[in-house]
Amino acid sequence: MTAPVIEFRGVGLTYPGPPAVAALRPCDLRVPRGEFVTVVGPSGSGKSTFLNVAGLLDSPTCGRYLLDGIDTAALPDRSRAALRGRRIGFVFQAFHLLPHRSALENVTLAMLYTEVPRKERLVRAREVLAQVGLAHRADAVPGRLSGGERQRVAIARALVGRPSLLLCDEPTGNLDSANAASVLALLDELHGAGMTVVVITHDPGVAARGHRTVTLHDGRLRA
Amino acid sequence: MTPPVRTTRLSARDTLSEALAGILRRPGRAVLTALGTVLGVGSFVAVLGLTATLSSRIDGRFNLLTATEVSVQDVAAEHDEFAGPAFPADAEQRLRQVAGIAHAGVLWTVRLDPGTAVGSLPTGAGAGAAEGGAGGGGTAVVAASPGAVAALAPTLRQGRLYDEFAERTHQRVAVLGSGVADRLGITTLATRPVVHIGQEPFTVAGIIADVERRPEHLLSVLVPRATAEELWGPPGPASASLLIDTELGAARQVAGLVPLALRPDHPEYLKAVPPPDPRVLRSGVTSDLSALFLLLAGICLVIGAVGIANTTLVAVLERTGEIGLRRALGARGRHVWAQFLTESAALGALGGLVGTALGELTVVGVSLVRDWTPVIHPATVAAAPLAGLLTGLLAGLHPAWRAARIEPAEALRR
Numbered sequence: 278m279t280a281p282v283i284e285f286r287g288v289g290l291t292y293p294g295p296p297a298v299a300a301l302r303p304c305d306l307r308v309p310r311g312e313f314v315t316v317v318g319p320s321g322s323g324k325s326t327f328l329n330v331a332g333l334l335d336s337p338t339c340g341r342y343l344l345d346g347i348d349t350a351a352l353p354d355r356s357r358a359a360l361r362g363r364r365i366g367f368v369f370q371a372f373h374l375l376p377h378r379s380a381l382e383n384v385t386l387a388m389l390y391t392e393v394p395r396k397e398r399l400v401r402a403r404e405v406l407a408q409v410g411l412a413h414r415a416d417a418v419p420g421r422l423s424g425g426e427r428q429r430v431a432i433a434r435a436l437v438g439r440p441s442l443l444l445c446d447e448p449t450g451n452l453d454s455a456n457a458a459s460v461l462a463l464l465d466e467l468h469g470a471g472m473t474v475v476v477i478t479h480d481p482g483v484a485a486r487g488h489r490t491v492t493l494h495d496g497r498l499r500a
Numbered sequence: 501m502t503p504p505v506r507t508t509r510l511s512a513r514d515t516l517s518e519a520l521a522g523i524l525r526r527p528g529r530a531v532l533t534a535l536g537t538v539l540g541v542g543s544f545v546a547v548l549g550l551t552a553t554l555s556s557r558i559d560g561r562f563n564l565l566t567a568t569e570v571s572v573q574d575v576a577a578e579h580d581e582f583a584g585p586a587f588p589a590d591a592e593q594r595l596r597q598v599a600g601i602a603h604a605g606v607l608w609t610v611r612l613d614p615g616t617a618v619g620s621l622p623t624g625a626g627a628g629a630a631e632g633g634a635g636g637g638g639t640a641v642v643a644a645s646p647g648a649v650a651a652l653a654p655t656l657r658q659g660r661l662y663d664e665f666a667e668r669t670h671q672r673v674a675v676l677g678s679g680v681a682d683r684l685g686i687t688t689l690a691t692r693p694v695v696h697i698g699q700e701p702f703t704v705a706g707i708i709a710d711v712e713r714r715p716e717h718l719l720s721v722l723v724p725r726a727t728a729e730e731l732w733g734p735p736g737p738a739s740a741s742l743l744i745d746t747e748l749g750a751a752r753q754v755a756g757l758v759p760l761a762l763r764p765d766h767p768e769y770l771k772a773v774p775p776p777d778p779r780v781l782r783s784g785v786t787s788d789l790s791a792l793f794l795l796l797a798g799i800c801l802v803i804g805a806v807g808i809a810n811t812t813l814v815a816v817l818e819r820t821g822e823i824g825l826r827r828a829l830g831a832r833g834r835h836v837w838a839q840f841l842t843e844s845a846a847l848g849a850l851g852g853l854v855g856t857a858l859g860e861l862t863v864v865g866v867s868l869v870r871d872w873t874p875v876i877h878p879a880t881v882a883a884a885p886l887a888g889l890l891t892g893l894l895a896g897l898h899p900a901w902r903a904a905r906i907e908p909a910e911a912l913r914r
């Protein structure tokens with residue numbers, strides 16, 4: 278049997294402050310390979326904090342976090358960077374697209390650090406942009422894209438590195454129902470292909486798509 | 501411990517293309533950032549170029565001729581009123597012993613009695629002032645040994661110079677400067693023309709078109725030294741001088757040896773004047789002119805560096821989100837560091853290139869206006885963009901370090 282993709286053992290994160298904020302209280306969580314988990318909770322409940330910890334962008338202040346069975350606490354910075362680059366795909370709440378680069382270049386950026394040859398980067402980026410229905414906007418800069426189009430570029434960037442874990446912070450937050458439906462269909466498809474997906478949302482409709490919904494309230498996680 | 505996954509990497513080519521994209525996608529900002537370096541490097545090149553141009557002009561003035569000329573003055577009268585002429589009669593023979601001398605000879609302007617003039621016809625006592633009296637034409641009679649004539653480096657228009665034989669046999673021959681020949685209307689030697697100095701007739705042996713030293717002698721009649729001494733007596737105190745044409749590089753050494761070779765008893769009677777040392781003059785120009793400007797250029801470059809450092813630091817803070825994103829996509833701190841450092845170095849190099857071009861334009865422009873030949877050392881042209889690159893590199897160190905230290909989660913929250 279393989280190790281779960283995410284395994285929290287008493288993981289918690291307190292921002293030192295002052296005043297100290299217990300953004301994520303110590304909790305246990307297991308997300309087995311191939312699962313589709315949704316995380317819900319009110320604003321400020323610690324959803325983005327949870328995602329940062331799960332994505333190795335932030336280190337927990339207590340507990341042990343095992344990613345794919347690897348104890349991440351002992352890892353040097355270069356291994357954390359490598360895990361982020363090669364195994365995890367991020368879709369951020371604020372997109373974080375580079376404003377002066379085209380959609381295509383923004384997507385290729387996800388392969389810059391993982392030794393994908395330059396030519397292949399372009400080919401793959403075009404493929405994934407087509408997959409999210411943006412083939413015709415590949416050369417536009419983010420400033421010329423609609424909110425929904427930007428979100429889809431961000432999703433394309435998260436997918437293009439073929440991660441084993443996809444972490445999405447409000448991936449449908451800016452989309453109308455039609456676009457949201459197509460993004461959700463895409464997530465379903467990826468999950469169907471074996472990808473482990475964690476989606477943060479406050480939309481009950483989106484939350485219902487997951488196998489399992491985890492609730493956050495005041496930093497307290499309930500599986 | 502072996503890492504559980506292959507570490508990420510950023511190839512040199514990708515680092516460069518990311519850095520260039522960072523610059524080229526925001527050209528306006530890049531120009532402003534690099535402006536200081538452009539000005540600094542530009543003024544460096546301009547100052548060095550103008551200095552090189554000026555010193556080459558000085559070098560030009562110190563051409564071969566001036567560098568190989570030594571003149572020796574008779575200063576005997578300063579030491580002893582009754583010393584008499586300082587140059588021995590056999591001066592030229594003695595100088596054969598000194599190495600490094602090509603031509604040498606004694607010459608002086610003959611003091612003629614009032615009323616004695618140079619003309620086609622006899623003049624002087626009883627004859628009255630003839631055509632072209634001494635005052636009007638200003639024709640000087642110069643006693644010059646054959647060696648002295650050769651040391652003038654003359655170009656003949658017609659005829660020949662008188663030789664040692666003419667000197668030894670006290671011949672009445674003369675070589676005319678072109679100015680004198682023109683004034684006397686002597687155009688050809690085919691008619692064996694004669695000039696009179698006072699009553700004394702001299703056969704014209706040759707006409708000098710030009711001399712490379714002492715151009716005043718183009719207005720003189722040159723006669724053999726021995727002839728002059730026989731007719732008009734020895735040179736007056738302090739009127740004779742010795743002109744020496746030395747071999748290249750020997751001038752200073754010759755100047756040191758000659759007084760002793762000619763007057764071992766009283767070397768102080770002779771004062772040898774070597775050519776000025778061009779190196780001394782050039783370094784004088786360099787230190788006077790360019791030290792200040794180089795300082796200013798240096799200040800410009802420092803300002804340029806501070807400018808790049810500031811703008812890059814602002815860019816780092818502004819691009820915190822980008823840094824966080826790159827870290828999320830697998831970039832290590834050192835990748836971020838390399839990217840920002842390369843960006844600032846590339847900006848510096850670009851500024852250096854533009855500055856070099858502007859500096860060269862300045863040198864060429866100034867030279868054009870002043871009618872100089874612009875000289876820029878290749879080393880300056882090669883080093884200037886490197887100076888820009890170095891400036892950018894140094895300026896980028898701190899911002900790049902700051903960028904590398906930004907925590908990914910912190911950066912993404914912006």
Ligand SMILES: Nc1ncnc2c1ncn2[C@@H]1O[C@H](COP(=O)(O)OP(=O)(O)OP(=O)(O)O)[C@@H](O)[C@H]1O
Nearest residue numbers: 292294298300318319320321322323324325326327
């Ligand atoms: N760097 C920080 N220092 C101190 N407190 C922080 C910091 N970052 C977040 N917090 C606090 O931690 C709590 C959880 O924040 P988080 O961003 O995880 O909320 P969230 O659930 O993602 O909210 P939203 O739905 O609005 O995005 C909040 O109370 C927030 O103010």
Ligand SMILES: [Mg+2]
Nearest residue numbers: 324325370446
């Ligand atoms: Mg959030």
